[in-house]
Amino acid sequence: MSAPGSIAAWLSRLDAPAALLAGLAFLLALTLALAALAGILRARNALVARRWTAVERRWHDLLLHVIAGERPEAELHAMVRPGEARYLLEVVSRFARRLRGPERTRCAAVVMPYLPLLVAQASHRDPGLRARAVHALGLIGMERHADLVLDALDDPSDFVGMTAMRALARPAHAAHAPRLVARLDRFEAWDGGFLASVLAAIGPTVSPPLCGVLADDRRGTRVRWVAAEALCKLHHLPAGEIAASVAETSSNRDLVAACLRLLEATGHSGHLPVIRALVASADEVIRQQAVRALGTLEDPARMPGLVAHLADPSPWVGMEAGRALARFEGGRLLSPVAAGRGATATIAAQALMEARA
Amino acid sequence: MMFLLDAVNAIVLGYFVLIGLVYLITTGIALATLRRYARRLRTVDAEDLISLGAVPPITLLVPAHNEEATIVQAVRALLTLRYPDYEILVINDGSTDATTDRLQHAFDLEPAVRAPTARLPHAEILRIWRSRQHPGLWVLDKVNGRKADAMNAGLAFCRTPLFCAMDADTLLERDALSRIVRPFLERADTVGAGGIVRIANGCTVRDGQVTEVKLPKNLLARFQVLEYFRAFLAGRLGWSVLNGTLIISGAFGLFRRRAVVDIGGFATDTVGEDMELVVRLHRRLRDLGQGYRIVFVPDPVAWTEAPHTMRSLGTQRERWHRGLTQVMIRHRGMLFRPRYGILGMVAYPYFFFLEMLGPIIELIGYGSFAIALVLGRVSVPFMLAFFFFAFVLGAALSMAAIALEEMSFRRYTRFSDLGALMLMAALEPFGYRQINAYWRFRGLVGAGLGRMAWGTMPRAGFAGEPAA
Numbered sequence: 001m002s003a004p005g006s007i008a009a010w011l012s013r014l015d016a017p018a019a020l021l022a023g024l025a026f027l028l029a030l031t032l033a034l035a036a037l038a039g040i041l042r043a044r045n046a047l048v049a050r051r052w053t054a055v056e057r058r059w060h061d062l063l064l065h066v067i068a069g070e071r072p073e074a075e076l077h078a079m080v081r082p083g084e085a086r087y088l089l090e091v092v093s094r095f096a097r098r099l100r101g102p103e104r105t106r107c108a109a110v111v112m113p114y115l116p117l118l119v120a121q122a123s124h125r126d127p128g129l130r131a132r133a134v135h136a137l138g139l140i141g142m143e144r145h146a147d148l149v150l151d152a153l154d155d156p157s158d159f160v161g162m163t164a165m166r167a168l169a170r171p172a173h174a175a176h177a178p179r180l181v182a183r184l185d186r187f188e189a190w191d192g193g194f195l196a197s198v199l200a201a202i203g204p205t206v207s208p209p210l211c212g213v214l215a216d217d218r219r220g221t222r223v224r225w226v227a228a229e230a231l232c233k234l235h236h237l238p239a240g241e242i243a244a245s246v247a248e249t250s251s252n253r254d255l256v257a258a259c260l261r262l263l264e265a266t267g268h269s270g271h272l273p274v275i276r277a278l279v280a281s282a283d284e285v286i287r288q289q290a291v292r293a294l295g296t297l298e299d300p301a302r303m304p305g306l307v308a309h310l311a312d313p314s315p316w317v318g319m320e321a322g323r324a325l326a327r328f329e330g331g332r333l334l335s336p337v338a339a340g341r342g343a344t345a346t347i348a349a350q351a352l353m354e355a356r357a
Numbered sequence: 358m359m360f361l362l363d364a365v366n367a368i369v370l371g372y373f374v375l376i377g378l379v380y381l382i383t384t385g386i387a388l389a390t391l392r393r394y395a396r397r398l399r400t401v402d403a404e405d406l407i408s409l410g411a412v413p414p415i416t417l418l419v420p421a422h423n424e425e426a427t428i429v430q431a432v433r434a435l436l437t438l439r440y441p442d443y444e445i446l447v448i449n450d451g452s453t454d455a456t457t458d459r460l461q462h463a464f465d466l467e468p469a470v471r472a473p474t475a476r477l478p479h480a481e482i483l484r485i486w487r488s489r490q491h492p493g494l495w496v497l498d499k500v501n502g503r504k505a506d507a508m509n510a511g512l513a514f515c516r517t518p519l520f521c522a523m524d525a526d527t528l529l530e531r532d533a534l535s536r537i538v539r540p541f542l543e544r545a546d547t548v549g550a551g552g553i554v555r556i557a558n559g560c561t562v563r564d565g566q567v568t569e570v571k572l573p574k575n576l577l578a579r580f581q582v583l584e585y586f587r588a589f590l591a592g593r594l595g596w597s598v599l600n601g602t603l604i605i606s607g608a609f610g611l612f613r614r615r616a617v618v619d620i621g622g623f624a625t626d627t628v629g630e631d632m633e634l635v636v637r638l639h640r641r642l643r644d645l646g647q648g649y650r651i652v653f654v655p656d657p658v659a660w661t662e663a664p665h666t667m668r669s670l671g672t673q674r675e676r677w678h679r680g681l682t683q684v685m686i687r688h689r690g691m692l693f694r695p696r697y698g699i700l701g702m703v704a705y706p707y708f709f710f711l712e713m714l715g716p717i718i719e720l721i722g723y724g725s726f727a728i729a730l731v732l733g734r735v736s737v738p739f740m741l742a743f744f745f746f747a748f749v750l751g752a753a754l755s756m757a758a759i760a761l762e763e764m765s766f767r768r769y770t771r772f773s774d775l776g777a778l779m780l781m782a783a784l785e786p787f788g789y790r791q792i793n794a795y796w797r798f799r800g801l802v803g804a805g806l807g808r809m810a811w812g813t814m815p816r817a818g819f820a821g822e823p824a825a
Contacts, residue, residue: 019408024742027749034756035779041763042775097402128396135400159541163400194542315474349470357492 059091066110067095067103073110075186085114089136096139108140115141122148127157132271134160138167145239150176151181161186169198174205183208184223192222192254196229207236216244228258232265240266244274253283258309260289264296268283272297291317295324303328310344318344322351331355359734366729369722370743376711377750380587383595384757390598391590391655395677395765398566398656403535407441411536414442414517415611420507421447425454427464431525434565436491440534444493447525448511450500451480460496464488471495471514475614479510503811504607505623505630512614512622520614522631527608528557528565528660534543536588536657537611539651547650548616548638551605552657553589555768556582567660572774577670580789581663583781586758590655590765597653601704603639605651607631609659616642616649627687628811629680636688643697655765671796672812678716678800679808685713686804715795723791748786755782 057080065071080088089111096107118141121133134152137145152164165187168176180199187195201208213227214217224246231239239262247259260278263271275297278290291309298306309321325334331352338348374561406412417435421428428447435445449456460466469487472806480502488494499510508522519541521534533552538551553817559573596602605612607630617623620641623630635651642649692709694701726743729735759778762768769775 021742024746024749027746027753031749031753031756034760037755038760038763038775038779041760042767042772045763045767097405126393126396128393128400131397131400159397159400162543166405169485189544189546191413191542191545193413194411197409201409315472319472321472321624343472346470346472353470 040283042148055084055087056091059088063091063095063110067099067106069102069106073106073112076110077113080114086117089114089140093136093139098126104139108143111140112144115144119145122152127155127160130155130157131160131163134163135167138164142167142173146173146176150179153179153186158187158189162190166198169201171201171203171205174202177202177206178209181206181213181227184213184226185220188222190219192226192229195226196233199226199230200233204234204236207231207234207239210234211236211239211242214239214246221250221255224259225252225255228255228262232258232262235265238268240268240271243267244271247278248274253285256281257285257289260286260293264289264293267293267297269297269299272299279309284312284317287312288314288316288320291324292320295320295327298324300328302335304333307333307337310347313349315343319351322347323354326355359732362725362729362732362734364578366735369718369725371710372715372718372722373743373747373750376715377551377747379707379711380591380750380754383599384754386590386595386598387591387761388571388757390594391761391765394655401539403439403532406535406539406542407439410441411533411542412441413519413541414444415440415538416444416446416511416515416517416520416614417536418508418511418515418520418522419445419447419525420450420504420511421452421456422450422501422504423452423454423456424525425459426457427526428456429459429803430565431528432460432464432494434528436494437531437565438476438529438534439531440538443534444517445491446493446511446514447494447496448507449496449498450501450503450510457486457498461486464494465490466496467496469495470502473513473515473683474516475622477509477513477618478505478625479513482510485514503625505625505627508630509622509625512617515614518614519611520617521660522605522607522610524608524661526662527554528562528567529609530658530660531566533609533657533659534609534611537609537654537821540652540654541611541613544650546648547603547652548613548642549602549635549651550611551593551602551653552609552659553655554585554606554608554659554661556585556663557660558663560660562660570768570770572769572777573663573665574595575665577667578663578665579777579781580785582672583755583758583778583785586762586778587754589653590761591754591758593653594655596704599703600650601699602651602653603636603700603704603708604632605635605653606659608661609621609657613737626808626809627680627683628676629684632680633684633687636684638693639697639700640688640691643700659806667792668720669812671792671799674796675800675803676791676810676812678713678797679803680800681708682713682801687711713801716794716801719794720798751790752782755785 034350059076060078062071062079064074066073092107092111096104099107118137119132121129122137124130124133134149138149142149149164149167152160153163155161165180184195199210204216210227210231214224214231228243243259243262244267247256247263250256254280260275263275275290275293278286279294281290291306294306303325306321306324310318312318312321322334325331333351334348338345339351432445432447447460451478466486466488466492469485471485482497482499484498485806486496486498497510497514499507512520519538523529537550537552540547551640556573556578557567558578559571560567561569572582593602593604616638617634620637624633624637627633638651664673685819689709691701691705693706697705726735726740730737730740756779759775759782769778
């Protein structure tokens, strides 16, 4: 008998098959269980939401007074019933996210007796829960548990590690900046611009260690690139010399481009030879950043030289040249080009329009 | 003859077992993932991301063809998104109605100059406008060339590292961009991310934002709510966890501009340009041996109006399946090729054999089972048991999708909506599934005949939204 025929014959024999019935019963039970699960979840969620809304309403006015320093924390603690402490931590964290200075300090004081709950959660096996604990501790528990947040930088989960990094990357915790910079390598997979913004949020204190990273050619290129971007956001002037040296010697496109951006922000006329040399690069990204840096630093007498870059094969380079020329003497060099036709004229006209806006 | 009948029945049985198995696996993975994901989301502070200035700029590419009725509200809604740095590029794809006029009056457009940043083939650009009121709003007026062509035109003028592909009638939630950008922050090698698309029919919409979520009254739209739950929360999330994302909905997806430009932009010779783009990205990047990631993210939400008549739903489903078939045939070289990893060995074969060929197998199955029954090749109890099995399996998957929604995002807050969704899960196998199979079958045939038409969908508009 053929294979399909055998299957059909086998299936036909299953008139009252225990296996099929068992399968059906299982699926039916599964369906009913899932339906019940959805219903139970709905009921539970509604109940929980109602309960917490009521609890929050009960605390709300007093909590505001406590955070404002008008009432003692003990009054609020007296209102927290057993089982409500975790929710208080959540509510206060929510407030703390948006507060600074003494109000933030008072938030931390309010939850002080309940912090052991977060400490325990910080070693939970679920990374999501660990991250929440680290996040909350970063907001309201740094005074007592800074070490725990710092240790989380080495958590096996990248997400927990980044949560710790973000929690620590604040001017108030600037003392930890060298440790954050030292751990940068573990976040190599993350977006460089994002990392640079997080580091820059620490403030000027982080600049010296970042300069060290940028200058150190034993560190990974990506980490050095992040350091250059962060220094650029911080406008750290002493970084200009390092950027010029790295731009001159490195062969990595992203790193050179980042150094050129840093030179644009922090460089001076002494760096012009390095920048001018890179304008002739075969790489369009490097050319673009070099032309952009020239637009800011170039000697006015040599600005007309930028007109040639309007016709660069890469529109990105042309646009940077256009923007630079539009800023120079009210776009005097650009207007005749914009009056013409073709791609170069479009770029020139666009640059003039942007400058007017 | 009998051999053929038995063979067909065996294939149909195998198909049902396999597709049920795949759905169960992806749903199981989604169940395990979504709870963790929802927990993790509570740590993410979108406002913090925004205030840090740590997010890359985005261009919203909004292709519009004869959208005079909704375009102004749609753009107004886009202007209120909570994201620090974004541009809106409306690409008026040769509209024959007053789309441009409406935009011009509403946003005070003036002629502007904008240089292209990439060379991509697209129909001629006639004029470029920029809003005096909102400098981040641009309008490209071009000769009609269909959606993919409009997207290419937008992409050619895109100046940001990321762009958001969307439809003109898509309503993005205010925090949708700050949510969908996260995979790009967490992994620098992310080239594409898709968000969830939800059905706006029945919901209250004010100022381009869904303010009250309700189930639609229309039965067809209700079925689609359930389908979208299954497709996005169970299907796409499950495949994403397996690194097998082959579709990012054209209604809402975020892409790295450079990666898309490097592969030549959107394909204009298919109606499944959204899926084609994702498959081609996979193929090219794998061929180049480049590390990359394409993911589905379940929390950024785009709302869309679903077809509410049999005709428009049939047209949409026929087109979707035609697009799927075109893409599957075009990239059949990926099938069972180990170099494409799980994509080539699991995801692609699944979409090829179970999704693309599914309607043929299903429709033939109904007929051949009936013939087999008449000829006594299968017993009546077995036949009944089989159909009951298929019905219960479908209902189980729908229930699981409803449970997924309950354990994560809970958008439908009324108890009656939950009951109605469960009822839909029970009703779906009786008629709706079969008519869907027929529409998809027509799509398969249409792809074979080389049809390229899009068809039109009459819009009822959003409840609560004032007329333009």
